[in-house]
Amino acid sequence: MPQLRIVVLVKQVPDTANVTGEAMKEDGTINRAALPAVFNPEDLNALEEALKLKERHGARVAVITMGPPAAVQVLRESLYRGADEVVLLTDKAFAGADTLATSYTLSLAVRKLGGADLVLCGRQAIDGDTAQVGPQTAEKLGYPQITCVSRIDALVAPEGSEARPDGEAGSVTATRSIEGGFETLTSPLPCLLTVTAEANDPRPPSVKLVMTYKGIAAEAMPEYDDSYLDPEHDEAEVCMIGRDGRPVCRARVVQWDHEALGADREALGLRGSPTRVKQIESVVLAQSEARMVAPTEAGVGALVHELIEEHILG
Numbered sequence: 001m002p003q004l005r006i007v008v009l010v011k012q013v014p015d016t017a018n019v020t021g022e023a024m025k026e027d028g029t030i031n032r033a034a035l036p037a038v039f040n041p042e043d044l045n046a047l048e049e050a051l052k053l054k055e056r057h058g059a060r061v062a063v064i065t066m067g068p069p070a071a072v073q074v075l076r077e078s079l080y081r082g083a084d085e086v087v088l089l090t091d092k093a094f095a096g097a098d099t100l101a102t103s104y105t106l107s108l109a110v111r112k113l114g115g116a117d118l119v120l121c122g123r124q125a126i127d128g129d130t131a132q133v134g135p136q137t138a139e140k141l142g143y144p145q146i147t148c149v150s151r152i153d154a155l156v157a158p159e160g161s162e163a164r165p166d167g168e169a170g171s172v173t174a175t176r177s178i179e180g181g182f183e184t185l186t187s188p189l190p191c192l193l194t195v196t197a198e199a200n201d202p203r204p205p206s207v208k209l210v211m212t213y214k215g216i217a218a219e220a221m222p223e224y225d226d227s228y229l230d231p232e233h234d235e236a237e238v239c240m241i242g243r244d245g246r247p248v249c250r251a252r253v254v255q256w257d258h259e260a261l262g263a264d265r266e267a268l269g270l271r272g273s274p275t276r277v278k279q280i281e282s283v284v285l286a287q288s289e290a291r292m293v294a295p296t297e298a299g300v301g302a303l304v305h306e307l308i309e310e311h312i313l314g
Helices: 041-057 069-081 099-112 133-141 207-217 222-229 297-309
Strands: 005-010 012-014 037-039 060-066 085-089 118-122 145-156 171-178 181-188 191-195 235-241 247-256
Touching: 005 041, 005 069, 005 133, 012 069, 037 041, 037 069, 041 060, 041 069, 041 118, 041 145, 041 191, 060 069, 060 099, 069 085, 069 207, 085 099, 099 133, 118 133, 133 145, 133 191, 145 181, 171 191
Parallel strands: 005 060, 005 118, 060 085, 085 247, 118 191, 145 191
Antiparallel strands: 012 037, 145 171, 171 181, 235 247
8 A cells, every 4th residue: 555655845055144255157046166055944844844744644755856966965864864765856957947947847856756645845945035946846746735834734644545545535734824824724635835944843863864874975985976976877876884894775866867857958947947146145134223122011012102103103
Protein backbone atom coordinates (compact mmCIF):
# COMPACT_ATOMS: atom_id res chain seq x y z
CA MET A 1 0.00 0.00 0.00
CA PRO A 2 1.50 3.39 -0.95
CA GLN A 3 2.75 5.84 1.65
CA LEU A 4 1.56 9.40 1.98
CA ARG A 5 3.83 11.35 -0.36
CA ILE A 6 5.14 14.78 0.69
CA VAL A 7 7.46 16.90 -1.46
CA VAL A 8 9.29 19.89 0.01
CA LEU A 9 10.69 22.60 -2.27
CA VAL A 10 13.75 24.29 -0.77
CA LYS A 11 16.32 26.81 -1.89
CA GLN A 12 19.90 27.70 -1.12
CA VAL A 13 19.97 31.49 -0.98
CA PRO A 14 22.63 34.18 -0.62
CA ASP A 15 22.83 35.59 2.87
CA THR A 16 21.14 38.94 2.33
CA ALA A 17 22.50 40.21 5.63
CA ASN A 18 25.90 40.40 3.95
CA VAL A 19 25.15 42.14 0.64
CA THR A 20 28.19 43.79 -0.94
CA GLY A 21 28.66 46.08 -3.93
CA GLU A 22 29.56 43.07 -6.07
CA ALA A 23 26.25 41.31 -5.47
CA MET A 24 24.81 42.12 -8.92
CA LYS A 25 25.93 40.97 -12.34
CA GLU A 26 25.59 43.15 -15.44
CA ASP A 27 22.66 41.06 -16.70
CA GLY A 28 20.66 41.85 -13.54
CA THR A 29 21.09 38.46 -11.87
CA ILE A 30 22.60 37.92 -8.43
CA ASN A 31 26.31 37.18 -8.20
CA ARG A 32 25.91 34.31 -5.75
CA ALA A 33 29.64 33.73 -5.59
CA ALA A 34 30.02 37.10 -3.84
CA LEU A 35 27.72 36.14 -0.96
CA PRO A 36 27.73 33.29 1.58
CA ALA A 37 25.00 30.70 0.98
CA VAL A 38 22.40 29.62 3.54
CA PHE A 39 19.29 27.42 3.73
CA ASN A 40 16.31 29.68 3.04
CA PRO A 41 14.77 30.17 6.51
CA GLU A 42 11.08 29.61 5.72
CA ASP A 43 11.95 26.53 3.65
CA LEU A 44 13.33 25.06 6.88
CA ASN A 45 9.93 25.74 8.44
CA ALA A 46 8.28 23.91 5.53
CA LEU A 47 10.65 20.96 5.96
CA GLU A 48 9.87 20.84 9.68
CA GLU A 49 6.13 20.67 8.95
CA ALA A 50 6.75 17.81 6.52
CA LEU A 51 8.81 15.91 9.07
CA LYS A 52 6.13 16.36 11.74
CA LEU A 53 3.55 14.94 9.32
CA LYS A 54 5.91 12.07 8.56
CA GLU A 55 6.09 11.23 12.26
CA ARG A 56 2.29 11.29 12.60
CA HIS A 57 1.23 9.61 9.36
CA GLY A 58 4.19 7.54 8.17
CA ALA A 59 4.74 9.75 5.13
CA ARG A 60 7.72 9.67 2.81
CA VAL A 61 9.42 13.06 2.45
CA ALA A 62 11.25 14.06 -0.72
CA VAL A 63 13.15 17.35 -0.95
CA ILE A 64 13.83 19.16 -4.23
CA THR A 65 16.15 22.09 -4.81
CA MET A 66 17.15 23.90 -7.99
CA GLY A 67 20.52 25.60 -8.16
CA PRO A 68 24.23 25.24 -8.90
CA PRO A 69 26.09 22.09 -7.80
CA ALA A 70 26.91 23.70 -4.44
CA ALA A 71 23.17 23.74 -3.64
CA VAL A 72 23.57 20.06 -2.73
CA GLN A 73 24.42 21.37 0.74
CA VAL A 74 20.77 22.14 1.53
CA LEU A 75 19.95 18.57 0.49
CA ARG A 76 22.56 17.28 2.92
CA GLU A 77 21.01 19.39 5.65
CA SER A 78 17.59 18.00 4.73
CA LEU A 79 18.88 14.44 5.10
CA TYR A 80 20.44 15.36 8.44
CA ARG A 81 16.98 16.40 9.67
CA GLY A 82 15.09 13.34 8.43
CA ALA A 83 14.22 13.63 4.72
CA ASP A 84 13.99 10.33 2.84
CA GLU A 85 14.84 11.41 -0.71
CA VAL A 86 16.66 14.40 -2.15
CA VAL A 87 16.74 15.71 -5.71
CA LEU A 88 19.11 18.29 -7.17
CA LEU A 89 18.01 20.18 -10.29
CA THR A 90 21.17 21.64 -11.76
CA ASP A 91 21.90 22.72 -15.31
CA LYS A 92 23.37 25.82 -16.92
CA ALA A 93 20.03 26.10 -18.69
CA PHE A 94 18.38 26.85 -15.32
CA ALA A 95 20.65 29.80 -14.50
CA GLY A 96 19.12 33.26 -14.10
CA ALA A 97 15.56 31.95 -13.70
CA ASP A 98 12.88 34.26 -12.34
CA THR A 99 9.85 32.93 -10.47
CA LEU A 100 8.03 31.94 -13.66
CA ALA A 101 10.89 29.81 -15.00
CA THR A 102 11.67 28.43 -11.55
CA SER A 103 8.10 27.30 -10.88
CA TYR A 104 7.95 25.66 -14.31
CA THR A 105 11.12 23.67 -13.58
CA LEU A 106 10.00 22.66 -10.09
CA SER A 107 6.59 21.53 -11.33
CA LEU A 108 8.27 19.22 -13.84
CA ALA A 109 10.40 17.73 -11.07
CA VAL A 110 7.37 17.07 -8.86
CA ARG A 111 5.67 15.33 -11.78
CA LYS A 112 8.79 13.28 -12.51
CA LEU A 113 8.72 12.06 -8.91
CA GLY A 114 5.20 10.82 -9.56
CA GLY A 115 3.37 13.77 -8.06
CA ALA A 116 2.63 14.32 -4.39
CA ASP A 117 -0.23 14.26 -1.92
CA LEU A 118 1.16 17.42 -0.34
CA VAL A 119 3.75 19.93 -1.56
CA LEU A 120 5.29 22.28 1.01
CA CYS A 121 7.57 25.26 0.55
CA GLY A 122 8.49 28.41 2.41
CA ARG A 123 6.28 31.45 1.90
CA GLN A 124 9.15 33.33 0.25
CA ALA A 125 12.91 33.35 -0.23
CA ILE A 126 15.03 36.03 1.42
CA ASP A 127 16.88 36.81 -1.82
CA GLY A 128 13.74 37.90 -3.67
CA ASP A 129 10.86 38.22 -1.19
CA THR A 130 8.35 37.72 -4.01
CA ALA A 131 6.30 34.87 -2.45
CA GLN A 132 5.47 33.83 -6.02
CA VAL A 133 7.20 30.48 -6.57
CA GLY A 134 4.85 28.45 -4.37
CA PRO A 135 1.59 29.75 -5.89
CA GLN A 136 2.97 29.56 -9.43
CA THR A 137 4.13 25.98 -8.90
CA ALA A 138 0.69 25.02 -7.58
CA GLU A 139 -0.91 26.58 -10.65
CA LYS A 140 1.36 24.65 -13.02
CA LEU A 141 0.69 21.40 -11.17
CA GLY A 142 -3.04 22.06 -11.11
CA TYR A 143 -3.08 21.73 -7.30
CA PRO A 144 -5.18 23.90 -4.97
CA GLN A 145 -3.09 26.01 -2.61
CA ILE A 146 -3.16 27.49 0.88
CA THR A 147 -0.62 30.27 1.32
CA CYS A 148 1.00 31.89 4.38
CA VAL A 149 0.29 28.84 6.55
CA SER A 150 1.11 29.32 10.23
CA ARG A 151 -0.34 26.00 11.38
CA ILE A 152 -1.42 22.69 9.85
CA ASP A 153 -4.48 21.73 11.87
CA ALA A 154 -5.41 18.37 10.37
CA LEU A 155 -4.45 16.00 7.59
CA VAL A 156 -6.72 13.27 6.30
CA ALA A 157 -4.58 10.87 4.29
CA PRO A 158 -5.81 9.99 0.80
CA GLU A 159 -7.86 6.86 0.29
CA GLY A 160 -5.68 3.85 -0.41
CA SER A 161 -2.64 5.07 1.53
CA GLU A 162 -1.14 3.27 4.52
CA ALA A 163 -2.53 5.96 6.81
CA ARG A 164 -6.06 5.64 5.35
CA PRO A 165 -6.81 2.32 3.64
CA ASP A 166 -10.45 3.22 3.02
CA GLY A 167 -12.91 6.06 3.45
CA GLU A 168 -13.14 9.52 1.96
CA ALA A 169 -10.56 11.23 -0.21
CA GLY A 170 -7.75 13.02 1.59
CA SER A 171 -7.77 16.63 2.75
CA VAL A 172 -5.66 19.13 4.65
CA THR A 173 -6.85 21.84 7.04
CA ALA A 174 -4.53 24.75 7.73
CA THR A 175 -4.59 28.15 9.39
CA ARG A 176 -3.13 31.01 7.40
CA SER A 177 -2.10 34.51 8.40
CA ILE A 178 -4.06 37.32 6.76
CA GLU A 179 -4.11 41.05 7.34
CA GLY A 180 -5.70 41.66 10.71
CA GLY A 181 -6.11 38.04 11.73
CA PHE A 182 -6.18 34.39 10.71
CA GLU A 183 -8.18 32.19 8.37
CA THR A 184 -8.71 28.43 8.53
CA LEU A 185 -9.21 26.59 5.24
CA THR A 186 -9.69 22.98 4.20
CA SER A 187 -8.51 21.75 0.81
CA PRO A 188 -8.68 18.38 -0.93
CA LEU A 189 -5.43 16.58 -1.67
CA PRO A 190 -3.19 16.97 -3.56
CA CYS A 191 -2.51 20.48 -2.30
CA LEU A 192 0.39 22.93 -2.02
CA LEU A 193 1.06 24.91 1.16
CA THR A 194 3.43 27.84 1.63
CA VAL A 195 4.67 27.97 5.22
CA THR A 196 5.65 30.97 7.35
CA ALA A 197 8.25 31.28 10.09
CA GLU A 198 5.46 31.36 12.70
CA ALA A 199 4.57 27.72 11.98
CA ASN A 200 7.32 26.12 14.07
CA ASP A 201 10.88 26.15 15.32
CA PRO A 202 12.85 23.89 12.94
CA ARG A 203 14.62 20.98 14.58
CA PRO A 204 18.42 20.89 14.52
CA PRO A 205 20.24 18.21 12.53
CA SER A 206 20.16 14.76 14.13
CA VAL A 207 23.58 13.61 15.33
CA LYS A 208 22.69 10.07 14.26
CA LEU A 209 21.71 11.19 10.76
CA VAL A 210 24.78 13.41 10.44
CA MET A 211 26.89 10.36 11.26
CA THR A 212 24.94 8.29 8.75
CA TYR A 213 25.31 10.80 5.93
CA LYS A 214 28.56 12.46 6.95
CA GLY A 215 30.33 11.09 3.86
CA ILE A 216 28.49 13.51 1.60
CA ALA A 217 30.07 16.45 3.44
CA ALA A 218 33.57 14.97 3.54
CA GLU A 219 36.17 16.72 1.39
CA ALA A 220 38.06 13.43 1.31
CA MET A 221 35.52 12.02 -1.15
CA PRO A 222 36.00 14.02 -4.36
CA GLU A 223 34.79 10.98 -6.33
CA TYR A 224 31.32 11.71 -4.95
CA ASP A 225 31.31 15.18 -6.42
CA ASP A 226 32.89 13.95 -9.64
CA SER A 227 30.26 11.26 -10.05
CA TYR A 228 27.20 13.43 -9.57
CA LEU A 229 28.61 16.10 -11.85
CA ASP A 230 29.30 13.49 -14.54
CA PRO A 231 26.61 14.01 -17.23
CA GLU A 232 26.52 10.25 -17.82
CA HIS A 233 25.22 9.63 -14.31
CA ASP A 234 21.92 11.00 -13.04
CA GLU A 235 22.25 9.51 -9.56
CA ALA A 236 25.08 9.88 -7.07
CA GLU A 237 25.76 7.73 -4.06
CA VAL A 238 25.59 9.47 -0.71
CA CYS A 239 28.05 7.61 1.48
CA MET A 240 29.78 7.44 4.81
CA ILE A 241 33.15 5.88 5.56
CA GLY A 242 32.87 2.51 7.27
CA ARG A 243 35.25 1.10 9.86
CA ASP A 244 37.21 -0.66 7.14
CA GLY A 245 37.76 2.65 5.34
CA ARG A 246 35.36 1.83 2.51
CA PRO A 247 32.34 3.98 1.61
CA VAL A 248 29.02 2.61 2.88
CA CYS A 249 26.09 3.99 0.90
CA ARG A 250 22.91 4.99 2.72
CA ALA A 251 20.95 7.17 0.31
CA ARG A 252 21.12 8.85 -3.07
CA VAL A 253 21.22 12.38 -4.33
CA VAL A 254 19.33 12.28 -7.60
CA GLN A 255 20.43 14.88 -10.13
CA TRP A 256 18.28 15.97 -13.06
CA ASP A 257 19.02 18.42 -15.86
CA HIS A 258 16.59 19.93 -18.36
CA GLU A 259 16.75 16.87 -20.60
CA ALA A 260 15.91 14.53 -17.72
CA LEU A 261 12.88 16.70 -16.95
CA GLY A 262 11.78 16.86 -20.57
CA ALA A 263 11.66 20.64 -20.25
CA ASP A 264 11.08 23.21 -22.97
CA ARG A 265 14.46 24.95 -23.28
CA GLU A 266 12.79 28.25 -24.14
CA ALA A 267 10.91 28.28 -20.82
CA LEU A 268 14.00 27.83 -18.65
CA GLY A 269 16.49 30.09 -16.94
CA LEU A 270 17.18 33.61 -18.10
CA ARG A 271 15.79 32.78 -21.55
CA GLY A 272 12.40 31.89 -20.10
CA SER A 273 12.30 34.75 -17.59
CA PRO A 274 10.36 37.93 -18.45
CA THR A 275 11.58 39.59 -15.21
CA ARG A 276 14.86 41.50 -14.97
CA VAL A 277 16.27 42.84 -11.70
CA LYS A 278 17.75 46.31 -12.06
CA GLN A 279 19.39 46.57 -8.65
CA ILE A 280 19.45 45.03 -5.18
CA GLU A 281 20.55 46.65 -1.97
CA SER A 282 20.58 45.90 1.72
CA VAL A 283 18.22 48.20 3.62
CA VAL A 284 19.03 48.72 7.28
CA LEU A 285 16.46 50.47 9.46
CA ALA A 286 18.53 52.40 11.98
CA GLN A 287 16.99 53.24 15.33
CA SER A 288 17.36 56.96 15.98
CA GLU A 289 15.26 57.27 19.13
CA ALA A 290 13.43 54.87 21.41
CA ARG A 291 11.05 55.31 24.31
CA MET A 292 9.96 52.82 26.90
CA VAL A 293 6.21 52.53 27.47
CA ALA A 294 4.90 50.99 30.66
CA PRO A 295 3.06 47.72 29.88
CA THR A 296 -0.06 48.94 31.68
CA GLU A 297 -3.41 50.32 30.64
CA ALA A 298 -2.35 53.79 31.81
CA GLY A 299 0.94 53.61 29.91
CA VAL A 300 -0.72 52.55 26.66
CA GLY A 301 -3.44 55.18 27.12
CA ALA A 302 -0.84 57.93 27.55
CA LEU A 303 0.95 56.80 24.40
CA VAL A 304 -2.26 56.81 22.34
CA HIS A 305 -3.17 60.27 23.67
CA GLU A 306 0.26 61.60 22.64
CA LEU A 307 0.01 60.09 19.16
CA ILE A 308 -3.40 61.69 18.64
CA GLU A 309 -2.13 65.08 19.81
CA GLU A 310 0.77 64.87 17.34
CA HIS A 311 -1.69 63.93 14.56
CA ILE A 312 0.02 60.57 14.02
CA LEU A 313 -3.27 58.86 14.81
CA GLY A 314 -6.53 60.41 13.71
